[in-house]
Amino acid sequence: xxxAVSEDAHDLRGPGRDEIELAAVMHALSxxxxxxxxxxxxxxxxxxxxxxxxxxxxxxxxxxxxxxLREAGVICQRQDGTARLSRLRSDDLDARFPGLLxxxxxxxxxxxxxxxxxx
Amino acid sequence: xxxAVSEDAHDLRGPGRDEIELAAVMHALSxxxxxxxxxxxxxxxxxxxxxxxxxxxxxxxxxxxxxxLREAGVICQRQDGTARLSRLRSDDLDARFPGLLxxxxxxxxxxxxxxxxxx
DNA sequence: GTCGAAGTTCGACGGTTACCGTACCAAAAG
DNA sequence: CTTTTGGTACGGTAACCGTCGAACTTCGAC
Numbered sequence: 214x215x216x217a218v219s220e221d222a223h224d225l226r227g228p229g230r231d232e233i234e235l236a237a238v239m240h241a242l243s244x245x246x247x248x249x250x251x252x253x254x255x256x257x258x259x260x261x262x263x264x265x266x267x268x269x270x271x272x273x274x275x276x277x278x279x280x281x282l283r284e285a286g287v288i289c290q291r292q293d294g295t296a297r298l299s300r301l302r303s304d305d306l307d308a309r310f311p312g313l314l315x316x317x318x319x320x321x322x323x324x325x326x327x328x329x330x331x332x
Numbered sequence: 333x334x335x336a337v338s339e340d341a342h343d344l345r346g347p348g349r350d351e352i353e354l355a356a357v358m359h360a361l362s363x364x365x366x367x368x369x370x371x372x373x374x375x376x377x378x379x380x381x382x383x384x385x386x387x388x389x390x391x392x393x394x395x396x397x398x399x400x401l402r403e404a405g406v407i408c409q410r411q412d413g414t415a416r417l418s419r420l421r422s423d424d425l426d427a428r429f430p431g432l433l434x435x436x437x438x439x440x441x442x443x444x445x446x447x448x449x450x451x
Numbered sequence: 452g453t454c455g456a457a458g459t460t461c462g463a464c465g466g467t468t469a470c471c472g473t474a475c476c477a478a479a480a481g
Numbered sequence: 482c483t484t485t486t487g488g489t490a491c492g493g494t495a496a497c498c499g500t501c502g503a504a505c506t507t508c509g510a511c
Contacts, residue, residue: 235436235440236367242358243355311438312431319431320428320432321354
């Protein structure tokens, strides 16, 4: 879908703070893999390499998920040599949708502890 | 998809409180139509007839959206004559995912006022 | 009993998504 | 320079999603 950002889709910064759309964020965080990525990103609080996430999908699929998260404004990325570093846009998200990211990630953490390996 | 509720899929109550899954709720609320329904349901605070919502989709589509919301545990429904009444499961949602529904609907309300008739 | 209103079910269609493997590229290591 | 490593781009596929219209059901009104 069209994202209202004025910059190129290859830009690693994603949409501007005011361009972040709720439906896009909700959709980005409605996938278990992406939810897990966001959660891991929050716990470490820092930038992280793409390959350092515990996910059960192939590399190209992971690239896809990172793009969805980035274009929704959930994360931003930065190139560092051969590594691509991702960071959660907690501040922007919180400015635009106060409490949302926190509630979602807390809910995820709770469900994760409640059902560790949900069958 | 399989919902872990023990009852029939035609049950208008939806999943039990502890069966509500975060990803399902997020997905249910990632659609503008459903988000609008949930928002209207919250503002009125009461039960509401299916046909009384201001949405730009046909009847059968509306039925589909209500089912998604119900099976995710966002709303529950009740038959009253020919009318089907829907109610937001605020209490269950809040017990399972504290602050989530509130943050989402507040975010939606904010975006709605910020861009009244988003073209 | 008949008609209309409120919703559901069914089938279909077009667009999107999640996934994969392969090929590719750029930077670092040898 | 060659190889390895980290990751993207490009198809391609199968499933899903949002939408619709038409047919059906059920209740209430006449």
